[in-house]
Amino acid sequence: MNRVYFGDNLPVLQSLPSESGALIYIDPPFNTGKAQSRAQIKTVRDAEGDRTGFQGRRYKTIRLGARAFADNFGKDFVAFLEPRLREAHRILAPNGSLYFHIDYREVHYCKILLDEIFGRECFLNEIIWAYDYGARTKKKWPPKHDNILWYAKNPNDYIFNVDAIERIPYMAPGLVGPEKAARGKLPTDTWWHTIVSPTGKEKTGYPTQKPVAILKRIIAASSHPGDTVLDFFAGSGTTGEAAFQLGRKFILVDNNKQAIAVMRKRLASVPGLKFITA
Ligand SMILES: C[S@@+](CC[C@H](N)C(=O)[O-])C[C@H]1O[C@@H](n2cnc3c(N)ncnc32)[C@H](O)[C@@H]1O
Numbered sequence: 001m002n003r004v005y006f007g008d009n010l011p012v013l014q015s016l017p018s019e020s021g022a023l024i025y026i027d028p029p030f031n032t033g034k035a036q037s038r039a040q041i042k043t044v045r046d047a048e049g050d051r052t053g054f055q056g057r058r059y060k061t062i063r064l065g066a067r068a069f070a071d072n073f074g075k076d077f078v079a080f081l082e083p084r085l086r087e088a089h090r091i092l093a094p095n096g097s098l099y100f101h102i103d104y105r106e107v108h109y110c111k112i113l114l115d116e117i118f119g120r121e122c123f124l125n126e127i128i129w130a131y132d133y134g135a136r137t138k139k140k141w142p143p144k145h146d147n148i149l150w151y152a153k154n155p156n157d158y159i160f161n162v163d164a165i166e167r168i169p170y171m172a173p174g175l176v177g178p179e180k181a182a183r184g185k186l187p188t189d190t191w192w193h194t195i196v197s198p199t200g201k202e203k204t205g206y207p208t209q210k211p212v213a214i215l216k217r218i219i220a221a222s223s224h225p226g227d228t229v230l231d232f233f234a235g236s237g238t239t240g241e242a243a244f245q246l247g248r249k250f251i252l253v254d255n256n257k258q259a260i261a262v263m264r265k266r267l268a269s270v271p272g273l274k275f276i277t278a
Helices: 009-015 033-037 066-091 107-118 178-183 212-222 238-245 257-266
Strands: 003-006 021-026 041-045 058-063 092-102 123-130 145-152 190-192 228-231 249-254 274-277
Touching: 003 257, 009 066, 009 249, 021 066, 021 212, 066 092, 066 107, 092 107, 092 123, 092 212, 107 123, 107 145, 212 238, 228 238, 238 249, 238 257, 249 257
Parallel strands: 003 249, 003 274, 021 092, 021 228, 123 190, 228 249
Antiparallel strands: 041 058, 092 145, 123 145
């Protein structure tokens, strides 16, 4: 049965049976929890300070160094993710796998956490999704990619349907002969794909929507028709749409009302789809 849950994903995950999902894809909001509100400054007592506090005492403000901020930020985000990722690992089928989509600034904290939960030997790929859209800063190399970490529950037994992966054109088809050129080549761990166009027909209006083609590639490669795909940071429901198009079942979770409203519309043609308030 296809399901969409409205609510915090942790209790929903805790209610799902062990070893029941072939594939989990998640794209968590990286500025979640306390991380966003964490102050980057602190105040200390100082007679010459610029602020007045309790009982008229003077304080001065000091900026925390970038390192202190990064440490706090990383810890808060990891503390939010950890119990959810432990549940994800429990829910995965013995040959199941997790695709974890994340921003280039957070990926390193998350890799360390996932290595601990899954085991370093279960890490299969870091996929770089490269796009080319929007303004380019002139102050540093313009960042134009996301990272997707792929972990298998068992590195000796996992699904990778190499023949189901849509092939891509060769860069120099003239060099490989007409037969190979017509067949195209297997994508590597660097995926070039444009973001969801703000004016295209795929657009739902949900700000962090990911392209359905990225999800279809993941689902085609790492699950079988009829399997269940879980996305517990579902947003606009891209995973549900891709799973449905490829004949997989899906379970989606989001705690944002707007996300649920977008999914109701987007997944309206899925027969028997249930919306559940968790
Ligand atoms: C980056 S968006 C996902 C976008 C999605 N991949 C898509 O293509 O539309 C992350 C989502 O996680 C949801 N979220 C954040 N914290 C959550 C929580 N504790 N439980 C359930 N959903 C949560 C947010 O509401 C947001 O929709």
